[in-house]
Amino acid sequence: MRVDTNRSKIELLINQLDLNEHIEQFQSFFSREHSLYIEGDQELHFKYIKSLDKLEFKAPPKVSDFTNIKNHLKKHGVLNFEQIFEIVKVVRYFRYFKNRELDGIIGEWMSKFIIDVKFTEVEKYFTNDGKFEENLDETLFGLSARIQEHRNNMSGALKRMMSSSKLAGYLVDTQVHFINNEDCLLVRGGFNHVLKGAVVGRSTGGFFYVSPDSILKSKEQIRFIEQEREAIFYEYAKEFSAKLAELQPFINFIDKEFTKFDNYQARVLFAKSKNMQLVKSKNDSRIVLSGFVHPALHNAKPITVDFTKNILMITGVNAGGKTMLLKSILASAFMAKYIIPMKLDEHKSHIGSFKSVLAIIDDPQNVKNDISTFAGRMQEFSRIFSESKALVGVDEIELGTDSDEAAALFKVILDDLIKRGQKVVVTTHHKRLAALMADRDDVELMAAIYDEEQRKPTYEFMQGIIGKSYAFETASRYGINNAIVKEAKAVYGDNSEKLSLLIERGSQLERELKQKHKKVDDKLEELRLKELHIKETREKNLKELEEQKAALKRSYDVAISEAKSAAKAGDTKAIHRAMDKANKKLPPQKEELIKRHEKFKVGDSVKYHSQSGLIISMKGEKDATIEVDGMRVRVKTKHLKHTQIQKIKPKTDVKVQVEKKAGLKCDLHGMRADEACDELDKFISNALINGWDEIIIYHGIGTGKLSFAVKNFLIAHPSVKKFEDAPQHLGGFGAKIVTL
Structure with missing residues (x-):
């Protein structure tokens, strides 16, 4: 419980x-x-x-x-x-x-x-x-083979029936139907003169689904075999x-x-x-967050907060992110307690350990419990007093009652919670409560910042100040008439406005301090970037080198593949065309930083990439045809370099012999098992010698003995990668497609 x-x-x-x-x-x-x-x-x-x-x-x-x-x-x-x-x-x-x-x-x-x-x-x-x-049990293997044989027989029997001239007049279609777990044919009335079987269903058109007797017998035999298999499985x-x-x-x-x-x-x-960090709670009650992002937010501004004191009081502009800051602090403590990954700067963050994490966030008022907002809040606070060493978060602590009375009450409540070892973070619009708590050493103040120029919240926070709620500005931003807002300011009064001015002045000083800190941080960041520049340059060079190596390897593989294909074609011209095509697939070389002014002419010995050759023709100054190892390649002159080799035209002497390879099929019909295995062994050897990687073997269906012998032989043969029954148009169950 x-x-x-x-x-x-x-x-x-x-x-x-x-x-x-x-x-x-x-x-x-x-x-x-x-x-x-x-x-x-x-x-x-x-x-x-x-x-x-x-x-x-x-x-x-x-x-x-x-x-x-x-x-x-x-x-x-x-x-x-x-x-x-x-x-x-x-x-x-x-x-x-x-x-x-x-x-x-x-x-x-x-x-x-x-x-x-x-x-x-x-x-x-x-x-x-x-x-x-x-396959590890000979009996099971044999039973599986028998089941497959029966299924093959069933399939063959159904196909023979569908092609029967006697039954053709009664067939509604030429499909095999699966009704009530039985393979059936859909036939018209009067079928019993030409087809013996059991009716297992009726179609909406009044036709009969009939399972032939031969099929039913095969299925019954399969069920008996399945029972044998299950008995063996149970023993295992x-x-x-x-x-x-x-x-x-x-x-x-x-x-x-x-x-x-x-x-x-x-x-x-x-x-x-x-891309999150793994953080565990430390053995104290400090909470320092740097770059924390609540997982429910997308494209959020990272939070930085120092909550080392007993109470953190968050004030400031409406809709400025106070509640989400409170949830973020509690969420970080909860996730650290259970070592749940989160997004933050783990090196600059520190999250303490708490026996429990408690939140008073929602409005407890509802019709069912017949309780006011303030009364509900008091019930929730009463439960907190029974806890010890807890992190407590209270959103809008003044919710539901008079602000002046609430300020005094909650000050005393917070004092008592601190004595009990609790750590509390609250959001409030109570300037009086904030003023009562501000002079204490165990209270940290934090304010949500408002952008005066753009007249909207920044969703950033400053520590050490009491923030203004900007109620009038928020009302204007959400469509309240300016005349109404102006009149409300007059009712608010001068003394209250002076208090607001003092709050704003404190905010201004804090902003100036933040700007100075930002300048220092920018300088430090600049130094850090300079420090990393050499390291990044080195890594970039290494990466480019590896990419170039990989590109050369791919180019080499392409060229080799094209050359092999050309050689198999048995045509010298095809070899030349393949080499030209392979050359075009080589990765483009980077343009040299300093343009070279070398001139070339027919007969010059040149070097193209790593190959040496001879210019045999020119097309203007930019294009040349060179001969490399007996093959001609058209290239750009900017990719050529002069060499000192002798101008000797290589002799091309290509001879290609194409042998007629063995057939792809082996027919074993009418042979005994031993004779068929010998013939199959010779056939596979010849196929391997002639370079075939796929063959077809015809063994027929018959009694299944020859099929079984062929299957066992193929399983044991070391050069057979896999085999399977041939498609129906190539022999179906009476043939095997073998991959070598």
Whole structure:
């Protein structure tokens, strides 16, 4: 019951702080459901998280909870294959990490996983996607082959029936229908003269869905075989469960360790996906935020705030971001408590630790509880008094009552909360309350800033001052008549205006100080940029060098591929054309900074990139045709350089022999199994020698013995990559397409 209460409090706080979407995205990175809080030593957990953050690794698979699995094993029950595979997934993932032979605490952690041989005997029967490896059991393999044979027979029988001249007059269409789990033909009345079978349904047009007797018999045989398979699967499940029951301590260990690892990896991968930082709360009550961005805001101005004192009082312009600043402070403390990634400058920020984070934000008044706003606020404050070492946020503390009375009341309330070890951040428009608290050493003032020139909030904050609400300006900005606003200012009075002037003067001084700070920061930034300039230049040069290397490699591969294609064509002219085409695919060279004035003429020995050649013709001064290794290439003269090699024209002597290659098909009809295997072995050898990578083998359907022998031979052959039944127009189940 207490766990449910705590969970509901956390869910309420997440909703109040506008963190719902952020937390949902974070929880989607878990492999299985967990609470946000990691039980145990938080310092140790954070150490593992930071170590894991330095690694690149694949996310673990989705895994179900082990509670039911472990209870079954305790009672010596039989697990199904799905439950067994859940354990296999976890062990395989830890083996993936263990095989990386990592250093540091992650490597030490992975070294603790010792996988028993009994487990590997179970694991080998499961594929990567959790299917049972039937090929490891000869009986299962044979049963699967029999099922496939029956299905092939059913398919063939249906096709023969549809092509039968006797049945043609009764067929409504030439499709195979699947009705009530049966393969059927749609026929007209009177079909029973030419077709024996069971009617399994009627169409809307009054026709009959009929499953032929031969199909029903085959299906019945398949059901019997499936029962045999299930019996074998159950025996395997019993055997596996018995072995896993002996490994219960190991299963308990990996279950517990995977829960910890899942908590770590979810935080690391979520932070990387959103470019966020991992921050843990410190062992004090200070809160210093630098560059913090609330996850609910898009394109927001980063928040910088120093909340080292007991009370932070936020005042200032309406709609200036006071409530979001309060939510940001509370949200940062909440996320640091649970080590949930956030966006901030982790090196300049410091977030303390609090037993609980509490928010009084919403208006508690509603019809159902028949309670006023102020009375509801008092109820919420009464609950806070029972807490200790909490971070409390109160939005619009004066909400719902007289301002002068509220100022005195809330001053005393805040004093009492501080005595109880609470840390409080409030937003208020109470100048009196702010004035009462301003002279205290444990109170920090902060004001939302208003842009006088543009007459709108800046969504920035200054510390150390009381901010003006700018109620009149806000009214004008949202459409209230200027005459009404002017009259309201007159009613407000001179004394109140003087107080506002004092507040504005303090704001002006603070702004001037901020501008001076900005100049200093700009100077520091300028120095930092100069310091990084050399490093960036070096990295840029290295990057360009790698790109040029990659470009040259790609150009080389293209040229080689084109040359090979030309050689296979058996045509010298085709070789030349291919080389020209390959040359055009080479990456363009950068223009030289200083223009060269070299002149070239026919007969000059030149160097083009890394190749030496001879100019055999010129077209103006900019284009030349050169001969390189017996091939002619048209190039720009700006890419040529003079060399000292002798002007000897290379001799081109290209001879291409194209052999007639063996056929692509092998017909084994009428052969015995041994004879067919010998013939198939010779055929595959000849196909490999002649360079074929795909062949077709005809073995027919018949009794299935020859098909079975061919299949086994292809499975065992080392040069066969894969094979499958041929398409219907190439022989269907009576032929195999083989990839070598």
